[in-house]
Amino acid sequence: MHSNDSSATFRITFAGIQAAPNVAEAIEVLRTNYGIDFITYHLCQTVADVVDTPFVRTTYPDSWVSRYLMRDYVKIDPIFHEGLIRQMPFDWREIEIPEAAYEFCADAGRHGLGNNGFSIPVITKSRRALLSLNSSKGDREWSNIVSERRSEWVELAFLIHEKAVFELHGDHDPVPLLGAREVECLHWSALGKDTKDIAAVLGLSSHTVRSYIKSARFKLGSATTSAATARAAHLRLIHPYSTTGS
Incomplete structure (x- = not known):
């Protein structure tokens, strides 16, 4: 794609995410405009009184989401666990998959998930979130897309994160902004x-x-x-x- 087209896609997506009424629709805007197969936003930590509340929105098929939860795959999902410790965006091919996760990866493929992906850790205040993009495109094509779009995706990830915090807390964010x-x-x-x-x-x-x-x-x-x-x-x-x- 040419740079002009890239800028246009970014501007349209930025405006669409801002206008979206919630995070679920925001990630659908991102998915559609960039031609991504699946997108997941996971707010790993929120603060609500004394209870940590999970907040996950995804475009994965319901059948895969149900299986993921039923088999408690979160315990062995290598992308999720890598996202908890990484500070910078990463291509999934950078991750060494542990043997315990081989069947998980094979099962994901059987449910239509692609082999390639890109994840963006979002770290603000006391919160850590992860935006992950999944694709069935080949290695070379995916590398070219990531190289061209990564800076746009990072900015859009933070925009989606702001929408998630607002969806949870409105104007009354319980986490103060300390210097x-x-x-x-x-x-x-x-x-x-x-x-x-x-x-x-x-x-x-x-x-x-x-x-x-x-x-x-x-x-x-x-x-x-x-x-x-x-x-x-x-x-x-x-x-x-x-x-x-x-």
């Missing part, structure tokens, strides 16, 4: 560091650290630093048991 420094200060505070220690670790003044912590407390609706770190850990904005940073 990187606010998260760092809370992280080290949760590990027992005082203001002076945090300032030394981050190369900041004690006054600046106190300002970041105060701002984070305000955003989290917490009266004390200990309450703020507890809430941040609950929302998975920080991981207090890790010493490698949040």
